[in-house]
Amino acid sequence: MNERTPGAGTVLLVDDTPETLRMIHDSLQTHGYEVRVATDGFAAIESVRRLAPEVIVLDAMMPGIDGFETCRRLKQGLDTRDIPVIFMTGLSDTEHIVQGFQAGGADYVAKPVVIDELLARIATHMQRARLMSHTRAAIDSAGRAIVAFDAQHAIVWATPLAQRWLQTLVDDDRLPLPLRHWLLGSDAMETPYALWHEGERLLFSLIEPGLLSIQRHASLPEPEVLARWFPLTSREAEVLYWVALGKTNREIGEILDISPRTVNKHLEHVFEKLGVETRTAAATLVLSRGQG
Numbered sequence: 001m002n003e004r005t006p007g008a009g010t011v012l013l014v015d016d017t018p019e020t021l022r023m024i025h026d027s028l029q030t031h032g033y034e035v036r037v038a039t040d041g042f043a044a045i046e047s048v049r050r051l052a053p054e055v056i057v058l059d060a061m062m063p064g065i066d067g068f069e070t071c072r073r074l075k076q077g078l079d080t081r082d083i084p085v086i087f088m089t090g091l092s093d094t095e096h097i098v099q100g101f102q103a104g105g106a107d108y109v110a111k112p113v114v115i116d117e118l119l120a121r122i123a124t125h126m127q128r129a130r131l132m133s134h135t136r137a138a139i140d141s142a143g144r145a146i147v148a149f150d151a152q153h154a155i156v157w158a159t160p161l162a163q164r165w166l167q168t169l170v171d172d173d174r175l176p177l178p179l180r181h182w183l184l185g186s187d188a189m190e191t192p193y194a195l196w197h198e199g200e201r202l203l204f205s206l207i208e209p210g211l212l213s214i215q216r217h218a219s220l221p222e223p224e225v226l227a228r229w230f231p232l233t234s235r236e237a238e239v240l241y242w243v244a245l246g247k248t249n250r251e252i253g254e255i256l257d258i259s260p261r262t263v264n265k266h267l268e269h270v271f272e273k274l275g276v277e278t279r280t281a282a283a284t285l286v287l288s289r290g291q292g
Contacts, residue, residue: 008032009126012053014044014070015088016062020113024057027115033122041070048080054126057118058105060089060096068103075104076173078155078163082132084125088113136160145214146207153180162214169197175212179204187248192280194246203246203287205280217287229289231273239266240274244283 011033015021021037028035036053038044041064048056056074060067067087075081087100087108100108106125109118136159139146145162149155153175158166169176175183182193183206192205203215221229227237235256242252249260249267256263267279276282 009055009122009130010034010036010053011122012036012038012044012047012056014038014041014056014062014067015059016040017059020059020088020111024113024115024118027119028122031119041065041067041073044070045073048074048083049077052080052083054083054129055122056083056085057122058085058087060087060100068099071100071103071105078158078167078170081155082129082157084129086118086121086125132157145216147175147212147214149175149210149212153183156210165202165214165216169195182246185248190279191243191248192246192283194244203244203283205284215284215287221286221289226286232270236266236270236273239263240270240282240286243267243270243279244286246283 008031011028013021013024013028013035014037015024016039021039025035025037036047038047040062044056044058047053058067058071062070065073071085071087074083074085081104084106085100085104087096087105088111089096089100089108090111097108107121109121136146136157139159145159145165147155147158147162147166154173155166155170155175171177174180176195178195179193182188182204185191188206192203195202195204201217203217205213205215207213221241223234223237223241226232226240227234230237230240232240238256239252242255247255249263252258252263253260267282270282271277274282274285276285
């Protein structure tokens with residue numbers, strides 16, 4: 001059975017038909033859910049922005065902006081895109097079902113709504129959403145800023161910390177253009193990318209395809225300081241400095257007027273002296289030392 005205890009979760013119910021609203025509202029409330037209602041897409045979006053529900057049950061066809069457009073707009077926001085949306089649509093509206101998934105819907109139920117089926121779907125998606133939320137919160141509490149993105153570099157999800165850092169940088173819901181260019185390069189997995197924003201430095205590292213880690217630092221020690229911190233020659237310190245800024249061997253060679261092969265030789269010495277094996281590890285060591 002679909003028994004629920006009080007405090008089972010919060011559901012936003014969106015429908016322009018009073019009878020449907022009343023019937024579903026009463027059933028969900030009886031099973032312990034806190035139910036908020038909206039009668040059109042604009043009201044639904046405003047309600048979500050004020051206080052996000054855990055699941056949204058959304059009628060596909062409504063006056064004004066329909067359910068599909070409402071869902072699309074919600075999926076554009078970093079702080080609302082992960083809320084599962086369950087569409088309500090006509091029994092034989094295959095086209096509407098497809099539209100719902102294309103708009104970002106997680107599931108659908110056919111009208112007239114069978115309450116037991118709706119309850120089961122709400123419970124499933126709420127459990128998944130809570131598990132994902134807890135996982136991201138655990139990552140965030142550990143000080144991790146993680147971002148997942150798709151093949152078009154659109155942000156799929158981000159930890160709360162990453163959301164805060166990227167909020168003013170996203171380009172139409174996609175990663176910033178310089179970051180997209182870096183990801184298209186052949187050495188993105190090996191070389192971190194540094195992006196300065198509002199006086200702070202964001203260092204992006206590609207953990208695996210589609211997954212980024214972000215570190216934020218106020219400043220980077222100058223090469224002279226690096227040479228004092230670590231047993232490095234002045235040239236090795238300069239190379240390490242530019243590696244920490246996310247530059248490639250070719251770019252470092254152009255800056256220092258040496259060949260990429262010579263840069264690589266200096267890097268081998270740097271890795272050995274620092275006890276690391278990758279550029280990312282070397283940059284992380286420098287930045288963590290700089291914050292100490």
